[in-house]
Amino acid sequence: MDNRILGKRIREERSKIGLTQEKLAEFSEVSTAYMGRIERGERNITVKTLVRIANALGTTIDYLLKDSVEVEDHSLVKQWLQLTVDRTDKEKQMAIDVIKVMFGHLDS
Structure with missing residues (x-):
């Protein structure tokens, strides 16, 4: 969380x-x-102090925190989950093994 952005807001x-x-x-x-x-x-x-400040300002916590919280991009994780949703554990392990071999080639 970026305290400067929160403070400015x-x-x-x-x-x-x-x-x-x-x-x-x-x-x-x-x-x-x-x-x-x-x-x-x-x-x-x-959080308790933030709630008091938001109430005193007549606004919401999410508005005060807007732009001050960094959100990580989980799109790659979501893609992996979508690809493996109906796969067996054995198939998932095979995919991981293939990825390890690919990374091995990239690192050499």
């Missing part, structure tokens, strides 16, 4: 509704200094 939402950092900190039950570090992306925050 929190700061933007706070500014949109005209809330001071001090008031947001108060509503979120954290210190003003801590809220400043959150907005600058210097601190990790707990």
